[in-house]
Amino acid sequence: MAPMGIRLSPLGMAVFCLLGLGVLYHLYSGFLAGRFAFFMLSEPAAGGPEGPRGSAANVDLRELLAVSVLAAVRGGVEVRRVRDGNVLNEKAKGKTREGAEEKLTSGDLLSNRRMFHLLRAAFPAVQINSEERVDTTDQETVSWDRSIPEDIKEKIQPKEVPAESVTVWIDPLDATQEYTEDLRQYVTTMVCVAVNGKPVIGVIHKPFSAYTAWAMVDGGSNVKARSFYNEKTPRIIVSRSHAGKVEQVARQTFGNKTVIIPAGGAGYKVLALLDVAEKNQEEADVYIHVTYIKKWDICAGNAVLRALGGHMTTLTGEEISYTGSDGNEGGLIASINMDHKALIEKLPDLEKTSHK
Template sequence: MSTSVPLIVKLLASSVSVANRAGKIVRDVMSKGELGIVEKGKDDYQTEADRSAQRCIIASLAAQYPNINIIGEEDNPDTEGDVPSDWIVIDTDKDVLSLECPSSLQGVKEEDIVVWVDPLDGTSEYTQGFLEHVTVLIGISVNEKPVAGVIHQPYYKTLIDGEKKMGRTIWGLQGVGVGGFTPAPPPDSLIITTTRSHSNALAEKGLQAMNASQVLRVGGAGYKVLQLLEGVASVYLFATSGCKKWDTCAPEAVLSAAGGKLTDILGNYYKYGASEQRLNKTGVLAAVNNELHSYALSKIPEELKELQSKK
């Protein structure tokens, strides 16, 4: 790895390669059929795939970038300990490595960075067989702001030279754009994507206020943001607390790099410093462009905003 490549670009290139390996681990656990499910809380599950993928990601990044603060979802002792040597990834994605780093990020040091890791976003869907919803998320924040991110889909199927390939990796870098696919324009009508497994009365009230032509209920913050970028949905709304920083750091970074916007339902950006609370208390509102985001923000009832702002 060339020392002349700025740290942020190197870290993103490493994260792409690591996410690919973590995605294979996720598939391997499923193919063996022993998911090792643990219930962490109500409707909150952890599997062997969560644990193993996190061990792979954290061990690989920590080995190369020892002074970076890495925060993973699975803060369980079972995610620590010896890591198999073939899980330690030192490769870097050559396409990402060749990117020109924005001037604002060229001087970033390891101590300025917090990496937020969700090794398997959409665990509930994973256990129920909705595998297309599953993503591996690695978000890179500098001075509390998401600046780069990786969304890997382990079960995305593509044909390359007549052969089926599993997995797709999409990345975003502030000031550069996105790679791995080409974003599509939003649909002509207002289509909302939201949770399929963590809804409640407040969340439903926010959805009703949108008067959308269609509501898509899917799993995982990563998958919802991909629906925005692929032109499947117009807005991603979850009008109450529930998701965490590791759910939204990478998706926000990728969406922002594509010209989109992700905030809470009050229109405020979340901060991603290491000392910030993990829970996104005031919900999530995202859209593929500022115009759609402003429109959706204006439709959320003031009483709902006031209720969330008191949390």
């Protein structure tokens, strides 16, 4: 006698087990199994090296663009709120190789949290690398309503790529040094989407001007190149707080009369090469950086330039791959509507420059 007075015949048990196995087989071979495996394989790995991604699922780049714009704007709200409230909780998170203090503020952390969780919730299967550490136990719930802004709908067609080919780079607050000095014009929030290491979507948002530039390679953009660049005596935009020997390199390349514009933020410096109708934006012809720099600082600008027909390469002309490690060792030179190869050929040998 089984419990509760029910008698189980051996035949009944066998039929019951077979039915159970059938249901399990159905689940594992069907949709739910796919979703389950997808979920298990897409644990966040923020800020860290890339882990294996095993899903065959696709993501739509147009949707990724829409959520990247939203993330940059939402992060920007935090950046502005902290600055306006004047409680930055400024700390040093370390030193650069050149010995400059790397600063961290509440603006960086709150923006990072907002941006990361929005992107993670919208695209759980893609690798996201962000400048600041993310507490993965943080239960911040940020949902995305999947709506695509009209301007993106008008210019961009849906385009699917495998989720495992995508790496998203988040810079929650570019020009932190200048942010602490209240030089607001230089500050941006940025999102970049790389596909197989190539920068494909770039978003650069200026929180204090409510200006956003976005572009997608082979897609479209809301920003364009200027109609004129001075190739002969270009105005060179360079770092004001991580300059290294950049002035020396620029003068050696383009002569002593070359105008050098020191400015904060990699996002700001890329925008300086474009047609940006924004009163707090300077203009330049070439952007050069000679010290080490991180990929979240430069990926969005690289994508925007590439989408508009421009270039951002190392100082020896190599393309920068936006997968794997988060550092770029070879410096950078960025230009648009210029002979980029000729610019690189003019640059002095950096090895020799550093021994002068």
